[in-house]
Each structure stands twice: as C-alpha cells, then as structure tokens.
Amino acid sequence: MFDRIRKYADRFRGTGGAEPPARREKRGHNLFEAAAAYVTxxxxxxxxxxxxxxxxxxxxxxxxxxxxxxxxxxxALARERGQSPRTVARDLLGLPAA
Structure with a gap:
C-alpha cells in the first residue's frame, strides 16, 4: 500500500520513482512531512x-x-471512538448526524 502512495507522490515531484531513495531525501522535505508541518x-x-x-x-x-x-x-479517531469514519468526519466539521 505505501509503495503505491509513494509512487503516486513521486509523480507530483516529477521523479517517477526513478531516483534512488537516498537521492530523493537530499532534495528536502517529502509531501507527508510538509503536510504534517502545514496542518500542525x-x-x-x-x-x-x-x-x-x-x-x-x-x-x-x-x-x-x-x-x-x-x-x-x-x-484513527473512528477506531478510538468506536464510531464510523462518516460519523467522526461529520462531528469534526460540526455537521448534523446523517
């Protein structure tokens, strides 16, 4: 699963997965690091x-x-709460229960 995500993400960076991992790491932050830092x-x-x-x-x-x-x-929250992902997403956004 993570290989598919990594290959998909590589398309955004234009590498197509052709560069070895060490080379990609030297380029800077990856998209998941950026997303985590951005959301935080x-x-x-x-x-x-x-x-x-x-x-x-x-x-x-x-x-x-x-x-x-x-x-x-x-x-993760849905599992923790024992609820469906839909219920959790709606609750986080302040939407009424469906």
Missing part, C-alpha cells in the same frame, strides 16, 4: 510556519498529503 502550523495558527511548510512541496503534493493525513486521522 494551521492548528496552532502560526502563519510563518504555514508559509514555510507550504513552500516545501508543490501545491498539488501538499493537497494530496493533507488529504491523506485527514483520512488517516479520521480513521
């Missing part, structure tokens, strides 16, 4: 860190990383 900075309302993290990867890659982080967070 947003949660803490730190505009400087938001802008810094947003500059680490392309906007498309950041969007994918934030989306992946959101999915994983909702699934």
């Amino acid at each position: 900075a947003r949660a803490e309302d730190d505009q400087d860190r938001i802008e810094e993290a947003a500059g680490w990867v392309s906007p498309e890659a950041l969007s994918f990383g934030v989306s992946e982080l959101a999915c994983r967070a909702v699934v």
